[in-house]
Amino acid sequence: MYLGLDLGTSGLKGVVIDDKGSVVAQASAPLTVNSPQATWSEQDPESWWQACLEVIELLHQRLDLSKVKAIGLSGQMHGATLLDQNGQVLRPCILWNDGRSQAQCEALMTQFPELIERSGNLFMPGFTAPKIRWVQDNEADIFAKLAFVLLPKDYLAYRLTGTMSSDCSDAAGTLWLNPQTRQWDDALLAATGLTQANMPxxxxxxxxxxxxxxxxxxxxxLPVLPLVAGAGDNAAGAVGMGVTNPNQGFISLGTSGVYFTVSESHKANPENTVHAFCHALPNRWHQMGVTLSAANSLAWFAKLVGQSVAELLEALDDCPDHTTRVLFLPYLSGERTPHNDPLANGQFVGLSNTTRVEDMTLAVLEGVAFSLLDCQNALDSAGSRVEELSLIGGGARSALWRQIIANVLNKRLIYRDGGDVGPGLGAARLALLGEQQRQGKAIEALIAEYCTMPDALAVHQPEAATQAYYQHKYALYQSLYQATKDLNDKLAQSSW
Known part of the structure; x- marks a missing residue:
């Protein structure tokens, strides 16, 4: 058997597969996010380790882990975990959805315009490099002690093995990697006061x-097991769903929303806010559009109205008409694609005395779908088109939401077995590949054998009758951000 550990934002999942790649057990432990100031998002790395201990114990209760042959990791990307010379954590990890470093992004792009070409990506507050520049500018005492920077899953690897390592897919999201060469870039590191000695x-x-x-x-x-490098959560999800070759793609409905497509080479397109990173497998790359609050938007609204997500979705099942006059912008943590705006706000528009909770729930589902259409349009402009998409992530369990997304994107969507644990499944598959590769087997043959697409559980075709409705609402959705941007910026700058 093979174990995949997926360190997400809201929890850590463990997924065990057998030697045929089938999931035989899974377990999870929750995590919390701290927001000590507006736009800040942090986690204590020690909580990741405690969640790992809890998940392993739960798995021990469900099967015999002595048969596990290797472990793989996947994890939330971009987080800045700062360690001193002794490997001790210096401060809480600054997460992927933290927006505090906008000024540092602007300064870096102004001072070093060549950095965008070297990294193939815009400097955005979510990425790791500007976070370190923020620490340098605002926490000089911490920066002076900084010896190593690790991504979240790589910190977990360090705690497990004592070695400092990373993989190309996760490292590409730091902005210190040149994705074309798949190596750390000295100029990119120097721009934030670092060298390769600080890198895994x-x-x-x-x-x-x-x-x-x-x-x-x-x-x-556990036995003294080998550990593979693993992958950033999206690349791991692609491995889990068999999305490993050019012109394949998937959508992830996790805390954030991701539209992911595979490319045969590094295809940078920063002008359209497209992320161009390395895949987790050799000689492969990928492009992404990212919306920062996908399933998180629905979880936030459920908490706001005192209901569970399941209760909100069940109420929609009883509605004969799945249309609403309400619009929702899902910018609860700012937005990446297409706006690169950490100060963007979430909004409901179109409320009246007759508005029901069901209208607002439906507007949330539509708003996230529209944000994914923004991602699709950005990827289309970058020359990345796919005919059909797989779906993964907790939000993909909703058949209604899947159908809304198929209608909005006008694409065939396939919900596959294991889609709710895609990154964990991918991490376990990477462990399997690593163990088999150690036995002398060729990696491309192993990818073809084990990184297949899981069985389809549901297929959603776009419904022609809905196209006019969604096209009209999407046009309003696009105009709403532009119409309210100045007001939102003023609100963000208000001292009260």
């Missing part, structure tokens, strides 16, 4: 990086 060793996602230390193996009641 780079590997492909299926490469072995070390073994569990004897102390950790004993604490986890």
């Amino acid at each position: 060793t780079l590997y492909e996602g299926c490469d072995l990086v070390g073994e569990l230390s004897p102390e950790v193996a004993q604490a986890l009641s």
